[in-house]
Amino acid sequence: MPEIGRLLIIVGGFILVVGLFLALGLRIPYLGKLPGDISIDRGNVHFYFPIVTCLLLSLVLTLLLNLFFRR
Numbered sequence: 001m002p003e004i005g006r007l008l009i010i011v012g013g014f015i016l017v018v019g020l021f022l023a024l025g026l027r028i029p030y031l032g033k034l035p036g037d038i039s040i041d042r043g044n045v046h047f048y049f050p051i052v053t054c055l056l057l058s059l060v061l062t063l064l065l066n067l068f069f070r071r
Contacts, residue, residue: 010068031053031056032050032053034050034052034053034056035052036051036052037049037050037051037052037053038050038051
């Protein structure tokens with residue numbers, strides 16, 4: 001049972017940090033505008049797919065979660 005409590009504390013802390021970033025408007029300026037992100041403008045239609053940003057965030061989150069949950 002202590003594992004569940006620890007997991008809830010970690011998830012709650014993560015949600016708190018994300019909420020603070022969103023509430024305070026702290027944004028990383030280059031995130032979402034990396035080379036390789038797909039942006040297409042055709043008339044009044046705009047398509048944006050941040051594939052490189054998604055890959056970078058996935059890599060960072062994988063490394064962080066492996067550090068926390070490594071046995």
